[in-house]
Amino acid sequence: KILPLILKYDIKVDGYENIIDSPVIYASTHQDFNDITNSIYAYPEHILTLNAINISFSLKILLELNGVVFVDRDSKEDRKKAKKELIETLKRGKSINIYPEGTWNCSPNKLHLPFYIGIIDIAKSTGVPIIPVVQEYSYDESILDGKSRVRSVHIRFGKPIYVHENDDRIEKLLEFDEVLSTIRWELLEEKGTFKRNNIDNKLYTNYIKTRIRDWRIPKNDINTERTQIYGYDDDFYLFHHINDVSFNENDELLPSEYVRKLIKIQNKHLK
Secondary structure: OOOOHHHEEEEEEOOOOHOOOOOOEEOOOOOOOOOHHHHHHOOOOOOEEEEEOOOOOOHHHHHHHOOEEEEOOOHHHHHHHHHHHHHHHOOOOEEEOOOOOOOOOOOOOOOOOOOOOOHHHHHHHHHHOOOEEEHHHHHOOOOOOOOOOEEEEEHHHEEOOOOOOOOOHHHHHHHHHHHHHHHHHHHHHHHHOOHHHHHOOOHHHHHHHHHHHHHHOOOOOHHHHHOOOOOOOHHHHHHHHHOOOOEEOOOOOOOOOHHHHHHHHHHHHHH
């Protein structure tokens, strides 16, 4: 009840009717360091959250007070240990919260990052359903000073997804992908959509600045986090992470390294 006063922005929550009266796996989108505090406010019960260990001291304290399983994502053994602890928590009758994208989705061009399949393994081994959760942010963009000002967050719970013993893991992951993507698109439509060429470049540059600044508040290292994206080294995912777009001192967008390569190839082809 105190959190809304601290956060200083509106939180709207719907879809509570989709939460069953038994342990569940909340699987949420991940776009902001406020995601964790929003979940503490919105979830109808106490939950245990899986989170990376390399974060700021203040965020660690918040998580410790509310229940957390820390994981060293660079350690295969530590990931196994964390997964086992989450399974045991569910079997004890407690719900858990996971961000299956593995890191923040900082690109406005993607509904979400690729999901890790571990969430399907946990659901299959425990028989506990997955509740898709989308947190959709709206920002105050009246001041372009490189600081993000959250105006409101709309959180929506989707219908439970059950994973049975004989289910194909990839098919269930694709089902989860489809459900979560649909929910996020619905929330975007409710906010109102617009075309990229109608967005002022300075506004877009400001967005990039705010993402980089916000990323550093919980002491995240951008290059390290990039490697946590599943398939991060694939060309298809180049624009998942703060768009890889640079800008000059006049806040004018510059072609990315990838775009410069395409221009060079095109010019060579035209010659």
